[in-house]
Amino acid sequence: MKYLQNSFSQLKKTFKPVAISVFMGVGAVSMATSASADTGLTALQGLLDKVKQDGVTESRENRAREARFLQEKNNQQQLLAEARAELKAQEALSDQLLKQSDDNEQVLKETQNTLDIRSGELKELFGVVRQFAGDNRGVFEASMITAQYPERTAFMAEMAESKKLPTTAKLEQFWHEILREMVESGRVVKMPATVVYGEGNEAQKDIVRVGTFNAIADGKYLNYAPAVGKFQELSRQPDSSILSSVEELEQSTTGFVPFYVDPSRGQILSLLVQSPSVTERIDQGGVVGYVILGLGALGLSLALFCFLNLTRIGLGITKQQQSKQVIKGNPLGDIMQTYQDNLKSDLETLELKLDEIVMRSVPSIERGVSSIKLIASVAPLLGLLGTVVGMIATFQAITLFGTGDPKLMANGISEALVTTMLGLVVAIPTLFAHSLVQSKSRRMIQVLEEQSAGFIAKHQEQDLKTGVRTVKSSVSPQDAQPAHS
16 A cells, blocks of 8 residues: 555656646647647647556556565565574573583582592591692792792692592692602702892802702802792892801702701891991981091091000100110100200209200100090090980971881981990090000100109219219109119
8 A cells, every 4th residue: 555655656746747748738839829739739649648658667667566575575474483483492492401400410419429428538538638738838839949849839739729539649649749848848959940130130050959948059048939930149148257158058069067047938038138237337327427437537547646656756765765875856865965965054954954855745745645535535425416316306207207107217216326336436446545545655754754853863963972062952862763774
């Protein structure tokens, strides 16, 4: 029906311009002359025949098209029927498979029950094995023995995660792995391994493994990285005293060699190498620490200068004591020269002349000694100043960040303690040095005073023998003794 309506609409659209043309033609005929009337009727009849012929042709095509549409409709209905049949067949198959799955589940449960009953103590043994494998899986992975036997990691993982009863061969292998761990933990073995250095370079080395505790190569300690199965050279090594035992063990082939073993498998060694060096420890003292060290260097240099100066003066005095001739360039020589120049002078004049020489020699002998004492006294005070500065920094860190993180307070505490230590380190040797040079200078001054007193006594004795004068000097004849040779 829809098709007929469409055909009629199409015919109407075709006929409408034709009718308009006809009416226009009729109008034209009415206005034409009588001579052309017959010719117009003939053309109009031809047009009408053509319209009829076209309508017949279109009607034939529409019927063919309708027949084709009906054929396609029948085909679609057939395909729909086939699809519905297929759906029904698949639903039946699904029901069948679901029923089969339920049956298999039931069979599996019955089989599992049967297996549980028949396995008995073997199942309990497997549970223990699986639990042990799970508990020690991490230990095996972290052990450096795994670098020598890498295949055991996968085996332990399989035993820990398996849900099936292991075979007898696997149980024996499991026992062998545990026994090998115990044996290898007490052996010192040289084996090839990959060593990673600090800059990222890798090299194949023959390392020495000391049980499960430490590994060494090229005279240095190594750390095992379980994630990559490689050894890493520690960026900082322990003291040379500890490394000397490493070299000795690495070069040894038999016998017993003393060696520092870390029982925590590298943890203690890692903490040990993180301890600050001497330079880093001094840096913790801050500016005050460097001032104390500079002052200490100045004090020790001054002490060395005083010691050398006193040694030079002492050698001159000793040389003069061993000679009867005047040797210039030393205080005792100056005293002898003054005595010889004033042999004819009275006793008071000679005494004043000799005292002048002694007093003039004392500053050169005691030069710098008092400065050493001053440095020895100031160094602890600077250490105390550094302690105060460090504690102020500590309290400031507590005010800003609280007491939750002790590392934030560590810098201030380190500065306080290090400056105190540096102050004592500078003060103690400087005080000893001051005591040394002071005692040495006092002995020299005492020698000069004794020699001067001896010359005065000798001069007074000569005066008494010659009767030039009576005793009026402060030095009595009993006290006047000759100078020590």
